[in-house]
């Protein structure tokens with residue numbers, strides 16, 4: 001390490017939005033402990049990887065990184081593995097990569113200050129709370145990396161045990177924060193100038209206020225009513241816990257964004273049952289019918305897995321027909337891959353990889369056409385975007401309330417600030433973006 005005078009760290013994050021936000025809290029904690037963040041491994045005394053084990057590829061990447069930089073140990077650098085791979089592999093990581101000094105799962109991040117002291121004194125340190133932990137990682141030292149969109153974790157862990165998923169094992173049981181602490185954080189973000197808030201959790205709608213004051217829908221509404229907040233998003237929702245009351249508040253509170261992400265995973269009830277998803281195709285479609293019936297034009301996105309063990313061609317076709325019935329705006333699609341310690345590991349993963357790849361290509365092509373079709377409805381409309389920056393062609397990039405990317409031009413001489421809101425008329429649409437021309441600054445900008 002570089003000594004106590006200049007303690008430096010480099011942190012690379014893999015995986016989901018929860019990990020990205022966890023990293024913001026980890027960075028805040030390290031800064032508080034006197035560390036300074038640096039942009040390269042070479043400059044750092046402590047090299048940290050916040051890992052994801054949802055797919056084998058993400059996990060392998062971390063071990064490749066560790067192998068690549070092993071030689072730097074000779075310069076006194078220390079290595080730490082955080083997150084899901086840390087929790088899943090535990091102290092086995094020390095055997096596989098002996099130059100690692102710290103292994104810490106996400107449920108143990110509150111112990112980071114003590115763990116840092118241990119590794120600074122040349123010891124190894126392990127933080128591996130089990131599933132039963134009641135602890136959350138609430139810290140006042142969050143180093144927010146996006147100056148306009150503030151993330152707030154409302155629930156950690158997961159109690160669903162979908163057959164293919166490692167999260168219930170790596171992130172522990174469900175632990176919700178009190179609605180009062182969530183609202184206090186939302187107000188604090190608004191005071192700091194944030195205008196968009198994204199509520200995070202593996203299943204935000206499984207939220208249970210420990211004080212019993214608010215349901216998830218009520219909390220969503222209350223965050224949307226915080227003065228200064230213009231946009232509120234939430235991710236991810238589990239279909240079983242997705243109630244009609246969520247659509248009701250989306251209708252009632254204008255600051256809530258026109259978007260619902262509702263992962264379906266498969267269009268076949270038999271496969272959903274094998275996946276232990278706790279809902280049928282019809283129950284899923286019932287929730288979609290509430291969203292379709294809303295007065296607001298809500299965009300719907302999803303996650304899909306193809307080639308789950310035993311998925312027949314007919315069952316795969318049911319997924320394709322579900323895409324038609326729902327009309328998703330976009331979908332994150334994946335080939336099934338077995339993950340250690342998950343219930344599905346015992347199932348016969350007999351579908352050849354080539355067949356899985358073919359199914360994935362078919363689903364992607366179908367969704368691409370659907371996305372292009374869905375995006376056409378915006379043509380000629382004027383929509384509000386939050387400005388996010390410029391693309392390589394010099395056009396401005398904005399994000400609509402429906403979470404679509406809109407590349408747009410502005411009248412000559414106009415300069416915009418990132419984080420500001422402008423109204424843009426949509427002049428062209430593609431499968432994954434819209435194009436437009438700025439009309440005016442949005443109301444209240």
Ligand code: SF4
Nearest residue numbers: 158160161162165167
């Ligand atoms: S709901 Fe299922 S897929 Fe989502 S985190 Fe929990 S176990 Fe994993």
